[in-house]
Amino acid sequence: MDRKYTILKVLNNNVIIARDPALQEVVLIGKGIGFSKKSNDILDGPSVDKLYILHDMEEQQQYKQLLSQVDESFILVMNEVIFYSENQLGVKFNEHIHIALTDHIAFALKRIQQGIDITNPFSKETELLYPKEYTVAEEVVKLIEEETGVHLPEGEIGFIALHLHSAATNRSISKLNRNSQLINSLIQLIEQHLDISIDRSSMDYLRLVQHLRHGIDRIEREEQVGNQDKLAKVLKEEYPVCYNLAWKLMKVMQQKVGKHVSDAEAVYLTMHLQRLSPQ
DSSP, X not given: OOOEEEEEEEEETTEEEEEOTTSOEEEEEOTTTTTTOOTTOEEEGGGSTXXXXXXXXHHHHHHHHHHTTSOHHHHHHHHHHHHHHHHHHTOOOOTTHHHHHHHHXXXXXXXXXXXXXXXXXTHHHHHHHOHHHHHHHHHHHHHHHXXXXXXXXXXXXXXXXXXXXXXXXXXXXHHHHHXXXXXXXXXXXXXXXXXXXXXXXXXXXXXXXXXXXXXXXXXXHTOOOOOOHHHHHHHHHHOHHHHHHHHHHHHHHHHHHOSOOOTTHHHHHHHHHHHHOOO
């Protein structure tokens, strides 16, 4: 059934407040949907390309507030960015991305115009953890430069990739940042205990980061890993340094995530650490 919306208020050419068929207030975002429209006009949703709908009342209020702080042309650019990113990733984003990513990039552009640069210490880890989102984020930076004339620094690619992953998976940016920081801390601990410096461009580093990410995901889901007692005994005897380090890493993860870590994780961690060990 076609969804028809009764316009309550036109905020600008690209954003309107309307009432949906269920008599709920919604914010509609789309290219030119408010042009020449007025209150009580009927908008036929399916006839509008690239239409986004904010249903959540809190999200609506935040978005309305954001509209007063940015140019209308920039809202149009962000609509294109979000539409492009959804298509490239083949997902439907959480509606919060319209606020979170728009606000982040608007602030980034303002910082650049003021000559302020904020570095991203987790760019490499983000690229390895979320390669699809990172690739799309690289194109987003190019699109923004084409539309605004402002070049975003490389560190922003990682930040944008996190926003895309957050919106695609309904995981908060704070949790994603926490996990990136945790992985970075674990790698520093590994380098310290094994007295090595891991090449950030190596396959071993890629495998390690991916393994730590999946390990943290398993811990968060409280997923039980199959019993590996026999293999654990062999590894403990053959590679005691790496085995003991694996347990230290597990304790750190358990403390930071706040959930129990399966003993079997030590087995998989030890095997990854042994690849890196100079002994």
